[in-house]
Structures are given as C-alpha cells and as structure tokens.
Amino acid sequence: MNAIYQPTSIDPEALQRGIDNLLLTCVNVKQGESVLLVKEPDGLPMYSSTICDLVAARVDELGAHASIEAYELITEPSNFPLELTMAMERVDHTIFMSRIGDYSRFSPFTGRSTKTQCYALDEQMLASHYAGACYQLMTHLLKKFEAELMAAKDWQFTCELGTDLRGQFNWLSQAGGEDDEFSLELFPVTNFKPIPCDTANGTVALSRWLMPGGVAKVQPAELLMDEVVQAKVSNGVIDHFTGSGKSVCAVNQHYDFVAETLGINRNRVHSWHAGLNPHTFFNGDISTDLERWEGISFASPRYLHVHTCGDWAPCEVTWSVFNPTVIIDGQTYWENGQFVWYQREDNLALIKEVAGAECLLEMSSCIQV
Numbered sequence: 001m002n003a004i005y006q007p008t009s010i011d012p013e014a015l016q017r018g019i020d021n022l023l024l025t026c027v028n029v030k031q032g033e034s035v036l037l038v039k040e041p042d043g044l045p046m047y048s049s050t051i052c053d054l055v056a057a058r059v060d061e062l063g064a065h066a067s068i069e070a071y072e073l074i075t076e077p078s079n080f081p082l083e084l085t086m087a088m089e090r091v092d093h094t095i096f097m098s099r100i101g102d103y104s105r106f107s108p109f110t111g112r113s114t115k116t117q118c119y120a121l122d123e124q125m126l127a128s129h130y131a132g133a134c135y136q137l138m139t140h141l142l143k144k145f146e147a148e149l150m151a152a153k154d155w156q157f158t159c160e161l162g163t164d165l166r167g168q169f170n171w172l173s174q175a176g177g178e179d180d181e182f183s184l185e186l187f188p189v190t191n192f193k194p195i196p197c198d199t200a201n202g203t204v205a206l207s208r209w210l211m212p213g214g215v216a217k218v219q220p221a222e223l224l225m226d227e228v229v230q231a232k233v234s235n236g237v238i239d240h241f242t243g244s245g246k247s248v249c250a251v252n253q254h255y256d257f258v259a260e261t262l263g264i265n266r267n268r269v270h271s272w273h274a275g276l277n278p279h280t281f282f283n284g285d286i287s288t289d290l291e292r293w294e295g296i297s298f299a300s301p302r303y304l305h306v307h308t309c310g311d312w313a314p315c316e317v318t319w320s321v322f323n324p325t326v327i328i329d330g331q332t333y334w335e336n337g338q339f340v341w342y343q344r345e346d347n348l349a350l351i352k353e354v355a356g357a358e359c360l361l362e363m364s365s366c367i368q369v
Contacts, residue, residue, distance in 0.1 A: 010127045018126035019058045022095070025135040026187045027116050031063035033092040036113065038084065039070045040098045046295055048122035052097050067091070071100055075215050077107035088113045096184070099295065103215045105182050106313050115184035121296060129359040130279040130299075131188050137354045138189035141347060142276065146192050149328070150174075155195060157272070157304060157326045157334075161205035161228055165272075165306075167236075168199045180271065180313040190280075190299035194271030194313050197306070198236040204306060204319050206231055206241075208369065210254055211294055213307050213314030218261045222290065223254040231319065238267040238308065255309060258317055264310040271313055274304035274324060276339060281365040293368070301364045302337035322369050337364055 023029045037059075039052045052068050059066035071084050080100070088094045088111030096102070101117040109115050120131040149169065156166035173179045180194050210223040229243040229251050238255075241248045259266035280300035286293050297303050304324040309317035323337035333341045341347060342360050351357045 010123050014132060015123060015127040018131035019055055021132055021135050022118060022187050023058060023062065026185060027093050027095060027114060029059065029062060029064050029093060033064045035059045035064055035066050035093045035095065036087055036091040037066060037068045038094060038096045038098045038100060039068055041070050041072060046099060046121060046292055047097050051122055073099055074103055075217055077104040080104055085111050101184060105184060106180055108183055116187050117184050118187050119190055119296060119299060128279055130277060133359055134354050134357050135188060137357050142189050142192060152329045155328055157324050159205060159321050159324050161207055162203060162230060163205045163321050165200055165202040165204050165233060167197060167201065170196055170199055188277055190277055191273045191275050194273045194307060196271050197269045200233050200236050200269055202233055204231045204233065204321065206319055208320060211318045213316055213318050217316065218258055223250060233269050236269050238269060255317065258309055262316060264316060266309060268308060268311055270307040270310065270315050272304060272306040274326060274334060275300040278339060278360060278362055278364045280367060282367045286368050297367050300367045301334055301339035302367055
C-alpha cells in the first residue's frame, strides 16, 4: 500500500497564506457561515491525513463553522451520494478535499452551497506558491486566456517525441450547444476548459502510460509503456497506432478492453487541455505512487493531456504529452513545458500589479518526468 503523506517542516506563515487564499479569496467564507469539508475515507493515500483538520481549524478562527464528513469514492457521477447532496443543501460552502468532487467535475451539482474542489493535497502544497499565488489574479488571467481561446481559429501542439497535432477551434457554445465547463470552482487555478478535437489531425506520441480520464472504471485501468507508440489521428478519430509490434498490440488490446467493457466509442479523440500553474510539483515516487501523480500533474504547464475513448469528457483513456509547445493562431503560448503566455506584455503588467504574483513568471516546477 502507498504511504500516506505526512508533512515535514513547513513555514507557518506560508501555510496560513495558502489556507486563506482558499478560504477567503477563493471560497469567500464570511463570519457566521457554515463550511462542509468533504474528505476521503481514512487510509487512502491521495490527501494528507491532517489537512482537513487544519483547514477546519482556520475556518473556526475566522468566525465561521466547519464540519468534516467522509464519503466513499464513486465510480460514476450518477452515483453521487444523496446524503452528501442533502448535506450541501444545509451549508453555505462545500470544499471537496476528496476525489469525489473531482470525479464529478463535468457533471451538474445541486445543493445551495458554493462548491470548490481543492487540489492542494497536503500541507506542503498549501504552503507553496502552487496554492499561495493570488487566486483572484489567477482567475482573472484564466478568464482572459479562455476569452482568447474562444476568439481564436487554429491550434497546434508538439513535443520532442514526435507529437504534432493540429486543428481548428469549434466550440459547441458557438453552435448553439454547451462546452465542457467545470461544474465547481477549482483551487488553485489548474487548467482551462477542454478544447474539442473534432477537427484534430496529426500524430500524438504516447509514452510512459495510458491512464483513465477520471475514476478508474475497469481494471487494469492503466497501461504502462516501455516504448513510444505514435497515435495517428484523422478528423478527431484514432486511425491507427504505429511502433513496435508488441507495444502497438498492447495499446490496441487496452483500447479494445476499455471500450468493450464500458460499451463506449473506442476511437474518439475528444478534447485536450494543459496546465496553467507553474508551481505544480510532485515529490513522490511515480513508480509506486502513480495514482497520486495523476491527481496533481494535470495542473502543470509541463503536462498536456488528451481525452480519448468515449464521447463525454474526461473520457476513459488519457494520452500524456510532456513538455509541450502549443501554438494558437501562430503565437506560442506554451514553449517546451513553460506557459510563456504569462510573459506577454499585457499579462506581465497585470501580474506585476499584485504583490507576490511574480512567482507565476518562474520556471515550471518538476513533476518527475
């Protein structure tokens, strides 16, 4: 069993700054309000065993009222517990320190409370720039960035292993439909709404592993890869895989297994997005703790992922692209794993207006790949 993270020495001021960024800037907790902290059952390795108690203590210090409840993880958003929905109706704010919120991030929630998914998994993350960078500023930058994407025409992403996929923006909302929006607030700001791949053509180099898009619905849910396999994509559909015979066979068998077991669209290449938070880090051992790596790495600019196999985000098989370069309408937005859009003059001016926010201009932290 994976070891549950226990924090080492941490700067108390930095830790409180991260917690307050969550409670005051993101959730906007006010005196007298009620806050429900949803945790995972004891013994699971994703979150620190003490993080909920720490945040609850700060809620109480702020003159609000905290409660902590544990719920079993789910395999489908439709299995979201009725008792949790009722609990969310009785409070002002719900903060998920549990994957139960993450697994439902593209599905509608009910209940009158605000809803926030916390991706700061432990005290070390809360005390770092990952959680400490001003949430209000990062949200403003996110909205500005997404507005640019909504107005753009063409996209392309590449990587050193041979990835070169390109397409045209075709947002469903611009044709009378609905985009795949997140149904709750994400703390900290991690990434943007997925870009549809219906017009995608080219190649994606698959390396290291294939992962589930969210909760694992089949076992084995992951396929570890020793060699690079090239996925050939035509108009948003997997055409074929190329590489060594053994590796290609393993990838095809995995797709067959997942698609047949779940009865879903095997070859759909649905959408992609990449991380926006340069201080995303992973200090564990991927070989023994891949599940926890999956739970945080998506927020890093060093990591772009593609949702495939299925017709609803986040789909069931994820492609991983490391240190991507992304070009939007001829302009470079990511360059070899760095979100250089922050460096653009107009964004730089916004960042420099906020104390401490220049940390967003630093090199992307290590995620162990």
